[in-house]
Amino acid sequence: MDAPHPSLDGVEAERGAGFAAVPDAFQRLWTPHRLVYIENGQQPDDDACPFCRAPEMEDENALIVARGEHAYVLLNLYPYNSGHLLVCPYRHIATYDEASPAEVAEIGSLTQTAMRVLTETAHCQGFNIGMNQGRIAGAGIAAHLHQHIVPRWALDSNFFPIIAGTKAVPRLLGEVRDEIARAWPSDSAQ
Template structure:
């Protein structure tokens, strides 16, 4: 606890988000592909979509699959974007299973701000690995989520296991 009474948590992985926000005054999800994969936490790139670790993960390995194109609504995706979004989501499930062996997954889209989409203007599908008991004592009572690994290390593990992904 500091002199001002505030508890501080060191989160160096957030610098990638801060840099993206400064570099691009528009959509941070549109800016991510323009940065090196290791810096921007890109796990894999396709022709019209890519997979990137979430900077605010619910659990280790929480990533998002999204089109490169700035589009908000699922109904507005091209057939190519829809197909690659789904095939990359399936590959994300296979890769995370191989690397982390979760018990289950949450996979989904928040379409619009009222649905919980914090970056609602750029469609992105969440892939969240889940383990029995992952909402433990510190999360439930302390309101704090612990992550056992730096995002850069998680990204490297997933990218190495993803067939054809950048290293």
């Protein structure tokens, strides 16, 4: 078996060449630091749900950029990229199939507006959009439905998070929130 890669904060990365498997065309990026999001005990209690608490706060403090009737948009407190947004229904539901038709429609509409606003303000060239449904699927907050909108740019990937254990986010969250909130069309949010 190949020797393990050097240790990163006590976690060893290993090569797969020595394991019994049929090789495929995919490369794997092992991210053991993400286990904190899926291990037992990492989910907040329902009464401590950050997505239920956020709408009760001032928009600036909760990082909310827009509010709709059934859902709202806020910056991710732990972004993958600058401008990483979340679209959440106000109602505390865990999965997309529990959402009402009105919630589904507004989540979709807010997502489209978010894409337009991020394209205008951040000049992004693409997006990763998705929902992790349930703890087993890697949802950081599994009890409250939320959709990620991650802006992407050519050449925005680097190995800083893996090698240095650090994610470089070039702008402060409050700055980004203010810019997106100012650019949000007034007719699409309350």
